[in-house]
Amino acid sequence: MPQTVVGTDGSPPAAVAVEHAAREAACRGTRLRIVHSVDWVPPPGIATALDEAGRRALRESGEHVLSEAEARARSVAPDIDVRTTLAGGDPRPVLAELSRDALMTVVGSSGSSGITSGLLGSVSRHLATRAEGPVLVVRETPAPGGPVVVGVDGSSPAEAATAFAFAEAAACGGPLVALHAWSEWSVPPVPPHDPALRYAKAPGELQAGEERLLAELLSGWGERCPDVAVERRAVRERPRQALIEASRTARLLVVGSRGEGGFAGLRLGSVSMAVLHHAHCSVAVVRGRRDDSQ
Known part of the structure; x- marks a missing residue:
């Protein structure tokens, strides 16, 4: 079954993207796959990687983000087939890889970094240049x-x-x-x-x-x-x-x-x-x- 892929990080722009993707999946007759990626690599300046407890906390946080996104998708398109994927690593290559087999890949115009609506977030910019198939960048309703x-x-x-x-x-x-x-x-x-x-x-x-x-x-x-x-x-x-x-x-x-x-x-x-x-x-x-x- 063809699928519509949407990336989420739990931010308000991502929430709008999830709703948009759910509507697209409903009218296009596709499955909706919601993807959240957790990067296990510590930020610059932190020498050690996360221990198991830290990884578990990140995983639980990611599952919560996906659960909320799924509920939001079902609220606007209750009859669609929704799947969720918790991935590890940088979300940009993760979504680019999933775009190979997607009818379209949907992302918000910016994410939790707080980039203003007049600029592209790093994920949306990366996908627009690297994704295999169509990329839909959701700006507003x-x-x-x-x-x-x-x-x-x-x-x-x-x-x-x-x-x-x-x-x-x-x-x-x-x-x-x-x-x-x-x-x-x-x-x-x-x-x-x-x-x-x-x-x-x-x-x-x-x-x-x-x-x-x-x-x-x-x-x-x-x-x-x-x-x-x-x-x-x-x-x-x-x-x-x-x-x-x-x-x-x-x-x-x-x-x-x-x-x-x-x-x-x-x-x-x-x-x-x-x-x-x-x-x-x-x-x-x-x-x-x-x-x-x-």
Whole structure:
């Protein structure tokens, strides 16, 4: 059975993430796995590791965190199958490993460290860059009736994000906004050596062309998800600004991202990182699965 994974540390942002994950599991028809990780390694400056009594106390505290999280999940989705996992070690690699087989991995935007809502916590940032599958970073309770907004630009990561967004809207309800942001810089330049094509197209022509492109990129999705109401929105704006502005009334913002550099997942694209830091709603980052060659 597919599962939705959610990490918790007992903090208020994690509690909101657990509730969000429970609702996702209910409408997606998945099992919910709640994960809490206890790090046995002593903090810097403490020479000795925990003795057995200390480990037992940490384990009991972790079990309490999981028990409260399970109760919270069942309070919003009483019929879902809930499993809990008490892991040892740094929660970042623990959740990244579990993301391999998860439909999505859900975390709060910050944890018990007290990081403000305008910044990402270390766990959410790590997962957004390293997780194998989609990562949903929960910022606040979603806007009632708000749409799922997905950034569309024709790239492979954006195609994966589009698939995730349509599945989300189809399973959990609500409209979908497909947002394509463009500027003159994003349109292929006119060859300067060709006198017949020396001048760029008028803004109206560019807008019409981008609207046609967006329609082409969404071709087929209406047939696959006929019950999803879709608004196509092509705007002349920088992508990060357009997405952040659209997030004001959205219940979820979905963006695609790909790993850059020598290994997949070591960096997050600038647009994805910007919306993770500044969006006004929860954000799903979708990279899809890495193939065996990566």
